[in-house]
Amino acid sequence: MQNQQVLTKNQKIVLDIIEKSSQPLKAYSILFDVKKKGINAPLQVYRALDKLVEIGKIHKIESRNAFIACKNSKCQITKATVFSICENCEDVKEIHDHKLSEHLKHYKDNKGMKYSKYNLEFFGLCKKCINK
Amino acid sequence: MQNQQVLTKNQKIVLDIIEKSSQPLKAYSILFDVKKKGINAPLQVYRALDKLVEIGKIHKIESRNAFIACKNSKCQITKATVFSICENCEDVKEIHDHKLSEHLKHYKDNKGMKYSKYNLEFFGLCKKCINK
DNA sequence: TTAATTTTTGTTATAATATAACACTATGTA
DNA sequence: TACATAGTGTTATATTATAACAAAAATTAA
Structure with a gap:
């Protein structure tokens, strides 16, 4: 196991x-x-x-x-990670978005590459830091 | 400019x-x-x-x-990058996939975060390395 | 249970990646 | 001209990460 x-x-x-x-x-x-x-x-x-x-x-x-x-209790999520990162306060959160991960999981390029993993990092400002 | x-x-x-x-x-x-x-x-x-x-x-x-x-001649793509990386030969390619970038561009979480940028890296094996 | 194998440990040393601080130069602009 | 802004060259140092080796612990196989 x-x-x-x-x-x-x-x-x-x-x-x-x-x-x-x-x-x-x-x-x-x-x-x-x-x-x-x-x-x-x-x-x-x-x-x-x-x-x-x-x-x-x-x-x-x-x-x-x-x-x-990794907060996901099932925790086999080494292979598909998505994070949001606030560029001001550096707050980081893991994102679990079913639609997004489905989309990424099924992504295929036209180069014949076989993907086993991805990592996505979103950057921006969190709620707190926008209002400053 | x-x-x-x-x-x-x-x-x-x-x-x-x-x-x-x-x-x-x-x-x-x-x-x-x-x-x-x-x-x-x-x-x-x-x-x-x-x-x-x-x-x-x-x-x-x-x-x-x-x-x-960045091979994109218009080159204002500092803000939205997608790469494929072969974990065997370390070959890296930038991916330009309209559907994928639209999807990511419009992604919104429920945390009120304002995104200005993202970086996505796909890992796997390229065509050459699969056939080894 | 021994022996063989694999994994983890502890340690020292060093490699690889990246920035601080400062004095100076070039360029733009009012 | 004076002022501001951005880039330069330099030395020193901070930060992130791994190599190499010997020993201990855990696992497996006979």
């Missing part, structure tokens, strides 16, 4: 930090936070992050080099 | 390198290439890249930290 994977100690520690944050965290800020738990080196964090991304527990926000927990 | 901008010397040199490549280039590989033209420091490259991205002459492939020329 790939999405009921047992996590190792380091993976749990890192996931825990990310899940407690509503916003994406950067690797070195995670490192800072987990030092008290005995994780000392960047590589220990990056290894955990890699694994967590792989199994779909977290996603990487590519344009920000930051990591956010 | 914002998209008929006059480029400076460094901007021209960097754009030239990127336009000559069919594939995305990384900043330090660009730096290596332009040393013979008198550009010596990373910052000179990054500044040119920033400007070129800003005016839509090039795009950044976020998941690869690399830069590719």
